[in-house]
Amino acid sequence: MMSDRLSRFEIVTRQDFSDVTYLLEVRHPLMAKAARPGQFVIVMAHEHGERIPLTIADYDRERGTITLVIQAVGKTTREMQQSCKLGTTLYGMVGPMGIPSVTSHARKVVCVGGGLGVAPIFPQAKAFKQNGAYVIGVLGFRSKSLVFWEDKFRACCDEFIVCTDDGSAGIKGLVTEGIRLALAKHADIDEVVAIGPPVMMKGCAEATRERKVRTLVSLNPIMVDGTGMCGGCRVKIGDAVKFACVDGPDFDGHKVDFDDLMSRLRRYRDEERVALERWSESCRLMNQEPVLPLTGS
């Protein structure tokens, strides 16, 4: 694991996919060299910033960059949305963290991404394809205007199913509908990999349970140190307690206690709301508009 607090990490590309989702391509040649699908980094945007885990959504060893795709959901991700412009730098970045995903064994695989999970599933879909698998991509968005990276997924998927809540692109329905279509068409799927909000990953695991198709999910509990020391990212997997930062983040979806994960994620909701309100107020005092209106989320 590498850490370099003294050199800052330049943002060489900034792209906004919607008013809440943005991409940062960050220069870090060593990280780009070491990164594997399924791994993540812990980022500090500035010296006094919170450390937040973000999945390595892509890496380019020749350019010496890694790509992060971020959803502005709270104080830090909204602050970064405002401050992380092209040419600015991130203060700290530690990683790559987590056990890389295994992508060498499956012959036919379904890669599922929804909401936050669309970008993080991309390196896995690409790696499965490079290892010779038949890849079926299933991506879920609320509506057509939020769809991104369709070209990148089409380039590495043999079949590609877009699902939208309102039916404005692809099929109308949740990603679980896409999984059901894939399972009905192919009797020989070895594995389903799903990344997204816990409730979505829970639905994906239920969609494959009866057919007993191995289903991996990438868990996103609250992380603090990312080293297995603090216990913040504790998750229940069958009878075992695991730490997602060092034992994961990929786990067998049929064994994950999603209800426990969701209740732990809700634990700091009041503190998160207060932090967001304080930041919005400081933006107001400095005559700067916060990027998004407060929603109380």
Ligand SMILES: Cc1cc2nc3c(=O)[nH]c(=O)nc-3n(C[C@H](O)[C@H](O)[C@H](O)COP(=O)(O)OP(=O)(O)OC[C@H]3O[C@@H](n4cnc5c(N)ncnc54)[C@H](O)[C@@H]3O)c2cc1C
């Ligand atoms: C392994 C892993 C990979 C992730 N990859 C991505 C990614 O690629 N893109 C992305 O947008 N988000 C990703 N996340 C989630 C991201 O870390 C949180 O959205 C972010 O920390 C929220 O911070 P905030 O201050 O903006 O929001 P807050 O208001 O502090 O929190 C909003 C919600 O984010 C979650 N959260 C808060 N703090 C943390 C934390 N320290 N660790 C994990 N979750 C937290 C909680 O569910 C919380 O309810 C990942 C999380 C994990 C654990």
Ligand code: FES
């Ligand atoms: S984040 Fe502290 S143990 Fe995983």
